[in-house]
Amino acid sequence: MWGVQVKLGLGIFLFMVLAFIVKMPMYFTHLWLPKAHVEAPVAGSMILAGVLLKLGGYGLWRVWSLVGVGARLFGGYFFGLSVLGIVYVGLSCLRLGDMKALVAYSSVAHIGLVICGLVRLYFWGINGALVIIIGHGICSSGLFCAVNIYYERSGRRAFYINKGALSILSVFTLIFFILCVSNMAAPPTISLLSEIFLMGGMLKYDLLILLLFPLGSYLGAVFTLFLFSYSQHGKFYGGIFSFSFSSFLENHLIVIHLLPLNLAFLKFEFFLSLY
Amino acid sequence: MLFSSGAIFHTGGTSFFYFFVYLLTLVLVLTFLVNNYFSFYFFFESSLIPTLLIIMGWGYQPERLQAGVYFLFYTLVASLPLLLMIAYYYIVQGGRGM
Numbered sequence: 001m002w003g004v005q006v007k008l009g010l011g012i013f014l015f016m017v018l019a020f021i022v023k024m025p026m027y028f029t030h031l032w033l034p035k036a037h038v039e040a041p042v043a044g045s046m047i048l049a050g051v052l053l054k055l056g057g058y059g060l061w062r063v064w065s066l067v068g069v070g071a072r073l074f075g076g077y078f079f080g081l082s083v084l085g086i087v088y089v090g091l092s093c094l095r096l097g098d099m100k101a102l103v104a105y106s107s108v109a110h111i112g113l114v115i116c117g118l119v120r121l122y123f124w125g126i127n128g129a130l131v132i133i134i135g136h137g138i139c140s141s142g143l144f145c146a147v148n149i150y151y152e153r154s155g156r157r158a159f160y161i162n163k164g165a166l167s168i169l170s171v172f173t174l175i176f177f178i179l180c181v182s183n184m185a186a187p188p189t190i191s192l193l194s195e196i197f198l199m200g201g202m203l204k205y206d207l208l209i210l211l212l213f214p215l216g217s218y219l220g221a222v223f224t225l226f227l228f229s230y231s232q233h234g235k236f237y238g239g240i241f242s243f244s245f246s247s248f249l250e251n252h253l254i255v256i257h258l259l260p261l262n263l264a265f266l267k268f269e270f271f272l273s274l275y
Numbered sequence: 276m277l278f279s280s281g282a283i284f285h286t287g288g289t290s291f292f293y294f295f296v297y298l299l300t301l302v303l304v305l306t307f308l309v310n311n312y313f314s315f316y317f318f319f320e321s322s323l324i325p326t327l328l329i330i331m332g333w334g335y336q337p338e339r340l341q342a343g344v345y346f347l348f349y350t351l352v353a354s355l356p357l358l359l360m361i362a363y364y365y366i367v368q369g370g371r372g373m
Contacts, residue, residue, distance in 0.1 A: 015357065015359060016356070018356055019354030021353070022349060022350055039336055040329065040334055041329065041330075043292075043329070044296075047326070048326060051300075055319060059315065059319060066364065
């Protein structure tokens, strides 16, 4: 009797949650994300990363009251998958040659953290997941816009073509760096806030998480710094003819993304009250 | 979490693009605002169609066709069990709420 009930429970939990697991991609079901992001135009990519992924998170939030009991029974699978997914995605980001694909994979890594926080059913974990969802939406959207600025000028998304932008678009380097700071969860952005919340929510699960979560976080910093330093530092690519200055519209667009990220930590009790 | 489409630029403007982006934004706002699971599911799925049209119509590489189809079917097939489960909860509980 107990065996039958547990099996039925797994089916219901999985069916209910599968839609959102695919939408906000968890590691095994993330295969559509790099394809869709790399092929989409910039506005489509921004809306995809900024809002559509959060649809999955919001949907998970909404059905959590129905199937949250299943998280105690079956959440371990998703937790382990997501934590290992962060590490794998972080490692595979270091071998990419495509800026947009790197930002897409960093989306997968962040959402892996979200799922880890959600299945723990701790207050800190769920709040941390919510803060990551908000911060990642703004940060990923800004990063896609920033990568598009280089794509529009050089016509290629490859790292090698777009390197050395510090010599060319110096002012934009500062803005790009502040955006990368948010992606690698460094202070003073709310991404750091979210990772601290999640650390409190995740670490009691198993001793192995003490190894995997810092490794995943570190790899996030590594590939974000890889993105920043490869595209900014170094000698600029010799095959460019002209490179227009970044217009007001582009700078304005990215600063709109930066301001919530860097200022929202000043009132972070707002995030604690959302649960 | 929602960004206004007025600040998003792209190379070479046609009016249909803004229509699709606006429609997508509208559907997404509605997804977060409705109160019952069926409406949420309806808007959840219908946000896929403008996204697919944006990817297919204004993407940059020829791989976007396959990528768009991949994205659409992956997400669609995975959320079909969600519809079954929402219907199941509706039947089991005799009526649904939040």
